[in-house]
Amino acid sequence: MNTPPLSTSPATNLPIQAAMLFASLEQSLLKATPQLPTLLADIHKLLASDAQTVTLMSDRESALLVSGLIKHTGVVLTESAAKKAAKSKPTLESLGLG
Secondary structure (H helix, E strand, O other), X not given: OOOOOOOOOHHHHHHHXXXXXXXXXXXHHHHOXXXXXXXXXXXXXXXXXXXXXXXOOOHHHHHHHHHHHHHHHOOOOXXXXXXXXXHHOOOOOOOOOO
């Protein structure tokens, strides 16, 4: 049986391109290179070009992307759930019972 040749269309190469960009992002985060903003922009363009690529991202790739965004912007996106829960617990004094 002959197998059909692999397609070389850009859509077929998106997961490969994404994997390469995420590998570059990881190296950029480890070495603190000035390429970080460019890599983030390239990843954004790639993910925006095909929504299916986003759904194929692994948890590790998502974590790398978030780490890159945090490092680039200096902004933490969310507090941990444990910190929020600890802050929101009412005390006897806050309820007027203490």
